[in-house]
Amino acid sequence: MNWVTKTFTSSIGRKIIMSLTGLFLCTFLVVHLIGNFQLFKNDDGLAFNVYSHFMGHNPVIRTIEWGLVLGFGFHIYEALMLTMRNKSARSHGYDQWEAKKNSEWTSRNMGILGSIILVFLIVHLYNFFWRARFGTLDPDINKNDDLYRLVVSSFHQWWYVALYVAAQASLGYHLWHGFRSGFQTLGLNHRKYMPLITNFGYAFAVLVSASFASMPLYFYFFTNDEGAIITSAPAVLQHLLVAFN
Template sequence: MNWFTKTFSSTIGRKLVMSITGLFLCSFLVVHLIGNLQLFKDDGGLAFNVYSEFMGHNPIIRTMEIVLVLGFLFHIYDAFVLTRRNQSARPIGYANSHPEENSNWSSRNMGLLGTVILVFLIIHLYNFFWRARFGELSIDAGGNPDLYIVVKESFGLWWYVAIYVIAMIALAYHLIHGFQSAFQTLGLTHKKYTPFIKSFGYAFSVLVCLGFAAMPLYFFFFE
Protein backbone atom coordinates (compact mmCIF):
# COMPACT_ATOMS: atom_id res chain seq x y z
CA MET A 1 0.00 0.00 0.00
CA ASN A 2 3.07 2.25 0.13
CA TRP A 3 2.72 3.20 -3.55
CA PHE A 4 -0.95 4.01 -3.00
CA THR A 5 -0.19 6.29 -0.06
CA LYS A 6 2.60 8.05 -1.92
CA THR A 7 0.49 8.51 -5.04
CA PHE A 8 -2.52 10.05 -3.32
CA SER A 9 -0.47 12.16 -0.93
CA SER A 10 1.42 13.73 -3.83
CA THR A 11 0.28 17.00 -5.37
CA ILE A 12 -1.02 15.26 -8.49
CA GLY A 13 -2.77 12.60 -6.42
CA ARG A 14 -4.48 15.18 -4.24
CA LYS A 15 -5.60 17.10 -7.32
CA LEU A 16 -7.13 13.89 -8.67
CA VAL A 17 -8.99 13.35 -5.39
CA MET A 18 -10.14 16.98 -5.48
CA SER A 19 -11.45 16.53 -9.02
CA ILE A 20 -13.28 13.25 -8.37
CA THR A 21 -14.86 14.41 -5.13
CA GLY A 22 -15.73 17.76 -6.70
CA LEU A 23 -17.62 16.15 -9.57
CA PHE A 24 -19.34 13.80 -7.11
CA LEU A 25 -20.46 16.78 -5.03
CA CYS A 26 -21.80 18.39 -8.22
CA SER A 27 -24.08 15.38 -8.69
CA PHE A 28 -25.26 15.79 -5.09
CA LEU A 29 -26.15 19.43 -5.79
CA VAL A 30 -28.39 18.38 -8.67
CA VAL A 31 -30.21 15.76 -6.57
CA HIS A 32 -30.54 18.15 -3.63
CA LEU A 33 -31.89 20.93 -5.85
CA ILE A 34 -34.48 18.67 -7.49
CA GLY A 35 -35.73 17.55 -4.08
CA ASN A 36 -35.86 21.07 -2.70
CA LEU A 37 -37.96 22.26 -5.63
CA GLN A 38 -40.84 20.63 -3.74
CA LEU A 39 -40.82 23.84 -1.68
CA PHE A 40 -42.48 25.68 -4.55
CA LYS A 41 -45.54 23.41 -4.55
CA ASP A 42 -48.65 25.15 -3.25
CA ASP A 43 -49.60 22.41 -0.78
CA GLY A 44 -48.49 23.84 2.55
CA GLY A 45 -45.22 21.93 2.46
CA LEU A 46 -46.72 18.41 2.35
CA ALA A 47 -44.65 17.28 -0.67
CA PHE A 48 -41.45 18.72 0.79
CA ASN A 49 -42.06 17.00 4.11
CA VAL A 50 -42.62 13.66 2.35
CA TYR A 51 -39.33 14.16 0.51
CA SER A 52 -37.52 15.10 3.73
CA GLU A 53 -38.90 12.08 5.59
CA PHE A 54 -37.83 9.77 2.75
CA MET A 55 -34.32 11.24 2.66
CA GLY A 56 -34.01 10.89 6.43
CA HIS A 57 -35.04 7.24 6.74
CA ASN A 58 -34.30 5.45 3.46
CA PRO A 59 -31.38 3.04 4.18
CA ILE A 60 -29.79 3.63 0.76
CA ILE A 61 -29.87 7.39 1.25
CA ARG A 62 -28.48 7.05 4.77
CA THR A 63 -25.57 4.99 3.38
CA MET A 64 -24.93 7.59 0.68
CA GLU A 65 -24.80 10.25 3.39
CA ILE A 66 -21.64 8.61 4.71
CA VAL A 67 -20.12 8.67 1.21
CA LEU A 68 -21.17 12.31 0.88
CA VAL A 69 -19.59 13.32 4.18
CA LEU A 70 -16.36 11.53 3.23
CA GLY A 71 -16.43 13.31 -0.13
CA PHE A 72 -16.75 16.67 1.59
CA LEU A 73 -13.98 15.89 4.08
CA PHE A 74 -11.53 14.67 1.41
CA HIS A 75 -12.34 17.66 -0.79
CA ILE A 76 -11.85 20.18 2.02
CA TYR A 77 -8.71 18.54 3.42
CA ASP A 78 -6.99 18.22 0.05
CA ALA A 79 -7.90 21.82 -0.80
CA PHE A 80 -6.26 22.94 2.46
CA VAL A 81 -3.13 20.85 1.86
CA LEU A 82 -2.73 22.04 -1.74
CA THR A 83 -3.20 25.67 -0.71
CA ARG A 84 -0.52 25.32 1.97
CA ARG A 85 1.85 23.68 -0.51
CA ASN A 86 1.34 26.48 -3.02
CA GLN A 87 2.01 29.07 -0.33
CA SER A 88 5.16 27.25 0.80
CA ALA A 89 6.43 27.09 -2.75
CA ARG A 90 6.10 30.87 -3.01
CA PRO A 91 6.85 32.23 0.50
CA ILE A 92 7.57 35.69 -0.89
CA GLY A 93 5.12 37.35 -3.26
CA TYR A 94 6.34 38.64 -6.58
CA ALA A 95 6.43 42.41 -6.39
CA ASN A 96 5.74 42.97 -10.06
CA SER A 97 3.53 39.99 -10.82
CA HIS A 98 0.16 40.45 -12.42
CA PRO A 99 -1.80 37.23 -11.74
CA GLU A 100 -4.97 38.73 -13.17
CA GLU A 101 -3.35 38.59 -16.61
CA ASN A 102 -2.88 34.81 -16.47
CA SER A 103 -5.92 33.60 -14.51
CA ASN A 104 -9.49 34.58 -13.72
CA TRP A 105 -10.68 35.91 -10.38
CA SER A 106 -12.36 32.69 -9.24
CA SER A 107 -9.25 30.55 -9.84
CA ARG A 108 -7.15 32.96 -7.72
CA ASN A 109 -9.65 32.98 -4.89
CA MET A 110 -10.79 29.35 -4.61
CA GLY A 111 -9.62 29.27 -0.99
CA LEU A 112 -11.71 32.31 -0.06
CA LEU A 113 -14.73 31.01 -1.94
CA GLY A 114 -14.37 27.59 -0.33
CA THR A 115 -14.17 29.16 3.13
CA VAL A 116 -17.39 31.12 2.56
CA ILE A 117 -19.12 27.94 1.39
CA LEU A 118 -17.82 25.95 4.38
CA VAL A 119 -19.06 28.53 6.90
CA PHE A 120 -22.46 28.54 5.20
CA LEU A 121 -22.52 24.74 5.15
CA ILE A 122 -21.97 24.54 8.91
CA ILE A 123 -24.81 27.02 9.55
CA HIS A 124 -27.06 25.29 7.03
CA LEU A 125 -26.48 21.80 8.43
CA TYR A 126 -27.22 22.93 11.96
CA ASN A 127 -30.34 24.81 10.93
CA PHE A 128 -31.88 22.04 8.84
CA PHE A 129 -30.10 18.67 9.06
CA TRP A 130 -29.49 18.76 12.81
CA ARG A 131 -32.98 19.98 13.63
CA ALA A 132 -34.54 17.42 11.27
CA ARG A 133 -32.66 14.52 12.82
CA PHE A 134 -32.36 15.49 16.45
CA GLY A 135 -34.84 18.33 17.02
CA GLU A 136 -38.50 18.17 17.95
CA LEU A 137 -40.63 19.06 14.94
CA SER A 138 -44.39 19.35 14.76
CA ILE A 139 -46.31 16.90 12.58
CA ASP A 140 -48.01 18.04 9.38
CA ALA A 141 -51.40 16.95 7.99
CA GLY A 142 -49.75 13.99 6.24
CA GLY A 143 -48.22 12.64 9.44
CA ASN A 144 -44.65 13.66 8.62
CA PRO A 145 -42.31 15.92 10.63
CA ASP A 146 -42.97 19.47 9.48
CA LEU A 147 -39.55 20.63 8.27
CA TYR A 148 -41.35 23.03 5.92
CA ILE A 149 -42.17 25.24 8.92
CA VAL A 150 -38.47 25.44 9.76
CA VAL A 151 -37.76 26.47 6.16
CA LYS A 152 -40.37 29.24 6.26
CA GLU A 153 -39.08 30.54 9.59
CA SER A 154 -35.46 30.52 8.44
CA PHE A 155 -36.15 32.16 5.11
CA GLY A 156 -38.14 34.85 6.86
CA LEU A 157 -34.95 36.14 8.49
CA TRP A 158 -33.18 38.74 6.35
CA TRP A 159 -29.71 37.91 7.66
CA TYR A 160 -30.11 34.20 6.92
CA VAL A 161 -31.38 34.95 3.42
CA ALA A 162 -28.40 37.27 2.89
CA ILE A 163 -25.94 34.59 4.04
CA TYR A 164 -27.65 32.03 1.82
CA VAL A 165 -27.54 34.20 -1.31
CA ILE A 166 -23.92 35.28 -0.72
CA ALA A 167 -22.96 31.63 -0.29
CA MET A 168 -24.68 30.71 -3.57
CA ILE A 169 -22.76 33.47 -5.37
CA ALA A 170 -19.53 32.10 -3.89
CA LEU A 171 -20.56 28.57 -4.88
CA ALA A 172 -21.26 29.68 -8.46
CA TYR A 173 -17.78 31.17 -8.83
CA HIS A 174 -16.26 28.12 -7.13
CA LEU A 175 -18.03 25.77 -9.55
CA ILE A 176 -17.27 27.82 -12.66
CA HIS A 177 -13.55 27.29 -12.13
CA GLY A 178 -13.75 23.90 -10.40
CA PHE A 179 -15.90 22.14 -13.01
CA GLN A 180 -13.55 22.83 -15.91
CA SER A 181 -10.46 22.32 -13.75
CA ALA A 182 -11.67 18.87 -12.67
CA PHE A 183 -11.92 17.64 -16.27
CA GLN A 184 -8.51 19.11 -17.05
CA THR A 185 -6.92 17.38 -14.05
CA LEU A 186 -8.47 14.06 -15.04
CA GLY A 187 -6.97 14.45 -18.51
CA LEU A 188 -10.39 14.74 -20.17
CA THR A 189 -9.43 17.57 -22.48
CA HIS A 190 -9.77 17.83 -26.24
CA LYS A 191 -9.71 20.85 -28.53
CA LYS A 192 -13.08 19.78 -29.90
CA TYR A 193 -14.87 19.07 -26.60
CA THR A 194 -13.17 21.34 -24.06
CA PRO A 195 -15.09 24.48 -25.17
CA PHE A 196 -18.35 22.57 -24.67
CA ILE A 197 -17.25 21.37 -21.21
CA LYS A 198 -16.36 24.96 -20.30
CA SER A 199 -19.71 26.29 -21.52
CA PHE A 200 -21.65 23.47 -19.87
CA GLY A 201 -19.79 24.01 -16.60
CA TYR A 202 -20.58 27.72 -16.68
CA ALA A 203 -24.28 27.10 -17.38
CA PHE A 204 -24.43 24.35 -14.75
CA SER A 205 -22.82 26.56 -12.10
CA VAL A 206 -25.08 29.53 -12.74
CA LEU A 207 -28.37 27.62 -13.09
CA VAL A 208 -27.87 25.36 -10.05
CA CYS A 209 -26.89 28.27 -7.80
CA LEU A 210 -29.74 30.42 -9.12
CA GLY A 211 -32.12 27.56 -8.32
CA PHE A 212 -30.91 27.38 -4.73
CA ALA A 213 -30.84 31.18 -4.27
CA ALA A 214 -34.40 31.48 -5.60
CA MET A 215 -35.75 29.52 -2.63
CA PRO A 216 -34.89 31.91 0.23
CA LEU A 217 -35.71 34.92 -1.95
CA TYR A 218 -39.11 33.48 -2.83
CA PHE A 219 -40.02 32.81 0.79
CA PHE A 220 -38.70 36.14 2.02
CA PHE A 221 -40.51 38.29 -0.54
CA PHE A 222 -43.63 36.28 -1.41
CA GLU A 223 -44.53 34.03 1.51
Protein backbone atom coordinates (compact mmCIF):
# COMPACT_ATOMS: atom_id res chain seq x y z
CA MET A 1 0.00 0.00 0.00
CA ASN A 2 1.30 3.43 -0.82
CA TRP A 3 0.78 6.41 1.47
CA VAL A 4 -2.44 7.55 -0.23
CA THR A 5 -4.35 4.29 0.18
CA LYS A 6 -2.84 3.87 3.64
CA THR A 7 -4.10 7.29 4.65
CA PHE A 8 -7.63 6.81 3.39
CA THR A 9 -8.06 3.28 4.74
CA SER A 10 -6.94 4.30 8.25
CA SER A 11 -9.64 4.98 10.84
CA ILE A 12 -9.08 8.75 10.67
CA GLY A 13 -8.73 8.73 6.88
CA ARG A 14 -12.11 7.05 6.42
CA LYS A 15 -13.67 9.57 8.76
CA ILE A 16 -12.15 12.40 6.73
CA ILE A 17 -13.84 11.04 3.59
CA MET A 18 -17.10 10.75 5.56
CA SER A 19 -16.90 14.38 6.63
CA LEU A 20 -15.86 15.79 3.24
CA THR A 21 -18.61 13.91 1.38
CA GLY A 22 -21.12 14.74 4.13
CA LEU A 23 -20.42 18.48 3.98
CA PHE A 24 -20.51 18.35 0.16
CA LEU A 25 -23.94 16.69 0.37
CA CYS A 26 -25.04 19.54 2.67
CA THR A 27 -24.31 22.02 -0.13
CA PHE A 28 -26.37 19.83 -2.47
CA LEU A 29 -29.30 20.00 -0.01
CA VAL A 30 -29.18 23.80 -0.09
CA VAL A 31 -29.24 23.92 -3.91
CA HIS A 32 -32.02 21.31 -4.11
CA LEU A 33 -34.06 23.18 -1.50
CA ILE A 34 -33.74 26.59 -3.16
CA GLY A 35 -34.84 25.14 -6.50
CA ASN A 36 -37.77 23.34 -4.92
CA PHE A 37 -39.12 26.51 -3.36
CA GLN A 38 -40.52 27.26 -6.83
CA LEU A 39 -43.12 24.60 -6.11
CA PHE A 40 -44.82 27.18 -3.88
CA LYS A 41 -45.26 29.57 -6.82
CA ASN A 42 -48.94 29.49 -7.69
CA ASP A 43 -48.38 29.45 -11.49
CA ASP A 44 -49.44 25.90 -12.32
CA GLY A 45 -45.80 24.84 -12.03
CA LEU A 46 -44.48 26.70 -15.09
CA ALA A 47 -41.44 28.18 -13.27
CA PHE A 48 -40.66 24.85 -11.61
CA ASN A 49 -40.77 23.04 -14.96
CA VAL A 50 -38.39 25.58 -16.53
CA TYR A 51 -36.01 25.01 -13.60
CA SER A 52 -36.25 21.22 -13.79
CA HIS A 53 -35.67 21.32 -17.55
CA PHE A 54 -32.52 23.37 -16.93
CA MET A 55 -31.29 20.98 -14.22
CA GLY A 56 -31.90 17.99 -16.49
CA HIS A 57 -30.25 19.40 -19.64
CA ASN A 58 -27.52 21.87 -18.69
CA PRO A 59 -24.11 20.22 -19.38
CA VAL A 60 -22.47 21.81 -16.31
CA ILE A 61 -25.21 20.51 -14.02
CA ARG A 62 -25.06 17.11 -15.69
CA THR A 63 -21.31 16.95 -14.98
CA ILE A 64 -21.70 17.99 -11.33
CA GLU A 65 -24.38 15.30 -11.08
CA TRP A 66 -21.61 12.68 -11.32
CA GLY A 67 -19.86 14.35 -8.39
CA LEU A 68 -23.09 13.94 -6.47
CA VAL A 69 -23.24 10.25 -7.34
CA LEU A 70 -19.66 9.85 -6.10
CA GLY A 71 -20.45 11.89 -2.97
CA PHE A 72 -23.34 9.64 -2.03
CA GLY A 73 -21.40 6.52 -3.04
CA PHE A 74 -18.35 7.26 -0.90
CA HIS A 75 -20.44 8.48 2.03
CA ILE A 76 -22.39 5.20 2.07
CA TYR A 77 -19.36 2.99 1.38
CA GLU A 78 -17.26 4.55 4.15
CA ALA A 79 -20.21 4.34 6.55
CA LEU A 80 -20.36 0.58 5.91
CA MET A 81 -16.59 0.14 6.30
CA LEU A 82 -16.49 2.16 9.54
CA THR A 83 -19.54 0.44 10.99
CA MET A 84 -17.98 -2.97 10.36
CA ARG A 85 -14.72 -1.88 11.97
CA ASN A 86 -16.53 -0.36 14.97
CA LYS A 87 -18.73 -3.41 15.49
CA SER A 88 -15.72 -5.71 15.45
CA ALA A 89 -13.92 -3.58 18.08
CA ARG A 90 -16.28 -4.90 20.78
CA SER A 91 -17.62 -8.40 20.24
CA HIS A 92 -18.71 -8.85 23.87
CA GLY A 93 -21.11 -6.11 24.90
CA TYR A 94 -22.09 -4.87 28.35
CA ASP A 95 -24.85 -6.30 30.52
CA GLN A 96 -25.79 -2.75 31.53
CA TRP A 97 -25.10 0.14 29.16
CA GLU A 98 -26.15 3.70 30.02
CA ALA A 99 -25.00 5.55 26.91
CA LYS A 100 -27.98 7.90 27.09
CA LYS A 101 -26.42 9.47 30.19
CA ASN A 102 -23.27 10.56 28.37
CA SER A 103 -24.26 11.19 24.74
CA GLU A 104 -27.05 12.24 22.37
CA TRP A 105 -29.34 9.68 20.75
CA THR A 106 -28.78 11.10 17.24
CA SER A 107 -25.01 10.73 17.46
CA ARG A 108 -25.28 7.04 18.36
CA ASN A 109 -27.82 6.24 15.64
CA MET A 110 -26.37 7.85 12.52
CA GLY A 111 -26.39 4.48 10.74
CA ILE A 112 -30.10 3.86 11.33
CA LEU A 113 -30.98 7.44 10.36
CA GLY A 114 -28.79 7.18 7.27
CA SER A 115 -30.43 3.89 6.26
CA ILE A 116 -33.91 5.48 6.46
CA ILE A 117 -32.64 8.33 4.28
CA LEU A 118 -31.19 5.79 1.80
CA VAL A 119 -34.54 3.98 1.48
CA PHE A 120 -36.22 7.34 0.92
CA LEU A 121 -33.57 8.29 -1.63
CA ILE A 122 -34.22 5.17 -3.71
CA VAL A 123 -38.01 5.75 -3.72
CA HIS A 124 -37.51 9.47 -4.39
CA LEU A 125 -35.07 8.94 -7.27
CA TYR A 126 -37.29 6.33 -8.87
CA ASN A 127 -40.44 8.44 -8.64
CA PHE A 128 -39.07 11.79 -9.78
CA PHE A 129 -35.55 11.55 -11.22
CA TRP A 130 -35.98 8.31 -13.15
CA ARG A 131 -39.35 9.28 -14.64
CA ALA A 132 -38.15 12.77 -15.56
CA ARG A 133 -34.90 11.54 -17.16
CA PHE A 134 -35.92 8.26 -18.75
CA GLY A 135 -39.73 8.28 -18.80
CA THR A 136 -42.18 10.34 -20.79
CA LEU A 137 -44.02 13.18 -19.12
CA ASP A 138 -46.77 15.27 -20.72
CA PRO A 139 -45.55 18.73 -21.83
CA ASP A 140 -46.84 21.91 -20.17
CA ILE A 141 -47.92 24.99 -22.19
CA ASN A 142 -44.23 25.99 -22.57
CA LYS A 143 -43.46 22.52 -24.05
CA ASN A 144 -41.39 21.64 -20.97
CA ASP A 145 -41.88 18.22 -19.32
CA ASP A 146 -44.61 18.73 -16.74
CA LEU A 147 -42.74 17.40 -13.69
CA TYR A 148 -44.92 19.67 -11.56
CA ARG A 149 -47.98 17.53 -12.42
CA LEU A 150 -46.13 14.44 -11.16
CA VAL A 151 -45.19 16.25 -7.93
CA VAL A 152 -48.82 17.29 -7.33
CA SER A 153 -50.23 13.81 -7.93
CA SER A 154 -47.52 12.12 -5.79
CA PHE A 155 -48.11 14.49 -2.91
CA HIS A 156 -51.83 13.80 -2.89
CA GLN A 157 -51.20 10.23 -1.69
CA TRP A 158 -51.12 10.05 2.12
CA TRP A 159 -48.56 7.24 2.37
CA TYR A 160 -46.19 9.08 0.07
CA VAL A 161 -46.49 12.24 2.16
CA ALA A 162 -45.97 10.20 5.35
CA LEU A 163 -42.79 8.62 3.92
CA TYR A 164 -41.45 12.04 2.99
CA VAL A 165 -42.12 13.58 6.38
CA ALA A 166 -40.55 10.58 8.19
CA ALA A 167 -37.49 10.74 5.91
CA GLN A 168 -37.09 14.47 6.50
CA ALA A 169 -37.27 13.94 10.26
CA SER A 170 -34.47 11.38 9.89
CA LEU A 171 -32.50 13.83 7.76
CA GLY A 172 -32.94 16.50 10.42
CA TYR A 173 -31.57 14.23 13.16
CA HIS A 174 -28.77 13.04 10.84
CA LEU A 175 -27.70 16.64 10.18
CA TRP A 176 -28.12 17.59 13.85
CA HIS A 177 -25.08 15.46 14.65
CA GLY A 178 -23.51 15.28 11.21
CA PHE A 179 -22.92 18.94 10.49
CA ARG A 180 -20.91 19.69 13.64
CA SER A 181 -19.28 16.27 13.48
CA GLY A 182 -18.00 16.93 9.95
CA PHE A 183 -16.05 19.95 11.13
CA GLN A 184 -14.73 18.14 14.20
CA THR A 185 -13.38 15.31 12.03
CA LEU A 186 -11.55 17.76 9.81
CA GLY A 187 -9.89 19.13 12.93
CA LEU A 188 -11.90 22.35 12.79
CA ASN A 189 -12.77 22.51 16.47
CA HIS A 190 -11.61 25.54 18.33
CA ARG A 191 -13.09 27.13 21.42
CA LYS A 192 -13.42 30.41 19.51
CA TYR A 193 -15.65 29.20 16.69
CA MET A 194 -16.99 25.75 17.63
CA PRO A 195 -20.12 27.16 19.35
CA LEU A 196 -20.91 29.02 16.12
CA ILE A 197 -20.47 25.87 13.99
CA THR A 198 -22.55 23.82 16.42
CA ASN A 199 -25.44 26.27 16.57
CA PHE A 200 -25.35 26.90 12.81
CA GLY A 201 -25.50 23.12 12.34
CA TYR A 202 -28.56 22.82 14.58
CA ALA A 203 -30.32 25.63 12.73
CA PHE A 204 -29.31 24.09 9.37
CA ALA A 205 -30.69 20.69 10.41
CA VAL A 206 -34.04 22.10 11.52
CA LEU A 207 -34.52 24.57 8.65
CA VAL A 208 -33.50 22.21 5.84
CA SER A 209 -35.56 19.24 7.02
CA ALA A 210 -38.60 21.35 7.95
CA SER A 211 -38.50 23.17 4.60
CA PHE A 212 -38.31 19.93 2.62
CA ALA A 213 -41.11 18.40 4.72
CA SER A 214 -43.29 21.46 4.20
CA MET A 215 -43.56 20.71 0.45
CA PRO A 216 -45.50 17.41 0.54
CA LEU A 217 -47.54 18.77 3.48
CA TYR A 218 -48.39 21.92 1.53
CA PHE A 219 -49.62 19.99 -1.50
CA TYR A 220 -51.52 17.44 0.57
CA PHE A 221 -53.32 19.91 2.81
CA PHE A 222 -53.52 23.20 0.92
CA THR A 223 -53.80 22.49 -2.81
CA ASN A 224 -56.43 20.92 -5.01
CA ASP A 225 -55.74 18.08 -7.45
CA GLU A 226 -54.43 20.59 -9.99
CA GLY A 227 -51.88 21.97 -7.51
CA ALA A 228 -53.69 25.31 -7.17
CA ILE A 229 -53.67 26.76 -3.67
CA ILE A 230 -56.88 26.61 -1.69
CA THR A 231 -57.18 29.97 0.00
CA SER A 232 -60.23 29.95 2.26
CA ALA A 233 -60.35 27.99 5.51
CA PRO A 234 -63.72 26.28 4.80
CA ALA A 235 -62.39 25.14 1.43
CA VAL A 236 -59.29 23.62 3.11
CA LEU A 237 -61.57 21.74 5.53
CA GLN A 238 -63.75 20.49 2.71
CA HIS A 239 -60.65 19.40 0.76
CA LEU A 240 -59.35 17.48 3.78
CA LEU A 241 -62.70 15.78 4.34
CA VAL A 242 -62.62 14.56 0.75
CA ALA A 243 -58.96 13.51 1.12
CA PHE A 244 -59.57 11.48 4.27
CA ASN A 245 -62.69 9.82 2.85
